[in-house]
Amino acid sequence: MAGAERALAFHLDRTLGCGQVFHWRREGDAWIGAIGNEPVRVEQRGERLTVTAGAEHVVRDYFALDHPLDEIYASFPRDDAMCAAVEFCHGLRIVRQPAWECLATFITSAMKQVAHIAQISHTLRERYGAEVAPGIFSYPSPARLAALSEADLRECKLGFRAKNLLGAARMVASGEVDLDHAAALGDDEARAELCRLPGVGEKVANCALLFGFGRLAAFPIDVWIERVLRDLYFRRKRNVTARRLREFSASYFGPYGGYAQQYLFHHARLTWSR
DNA sequence: TGGCAGGGGTTGA
């Protein structure tokens, strides 16, 4: 069954290297990291994901092997940019990150490049997470971070983001913002709830919704995606407002807009010269 | 080796 086989399509390097998650480490052909508190080692063999350490069902859920890629690709608009992105990114999957670590990581990502976001994530894990296997650390809980001082977090090279992460951790730890409750809300209500946290605006909230809450229609617009939209979809049109870009992306890319966004983003970031 | 520009965002005026 070509369809069933294709639905299993999976590309580990693209999935972990596309800027949706930052703490995985390459070791030879394998990738090593933690899924929550589960230490995991995975490899690509053919089109398949192979688990060499960690619970199989945890890994398969995290890497979203049940996402219907065929159906997702078929839902995309058939324009040149989208087709090129699908060809370039085939097998890339939006993973299911634990909500808090996803949200917190994107709070620390503001105006940062991938290398630095990864460095911050590793420092926070090593200093305040739990060592779940030799050299592998979980992301610190809201309560753990809430007990720290802003100075502690600034020592992790967070800069002005320290205050935001601390404030968010305290609001989540105290129950003032309940992530489980947010997970039960509709997309717009959940986004509004997340935006109550310091350091969380529309972009960070949409990243959290897409990568941490499984809302596959969420469409984060960062500077790269804004360039893509303006260059490929609004060519020769000046004065296109941010609001217009939001409205366009929400309707044009369909129910799996988050996938479309990640494919356009990854394709552009690796192929466009600046 | 050192100096400098610029960066995946949010906030508040």
Added chain:
DNA sequence: TCAACCCCTGCC
């Protein structure tokens, strides 16, 4: 609409 917030990376 725009400056301020911080400081690390990459490039010259």
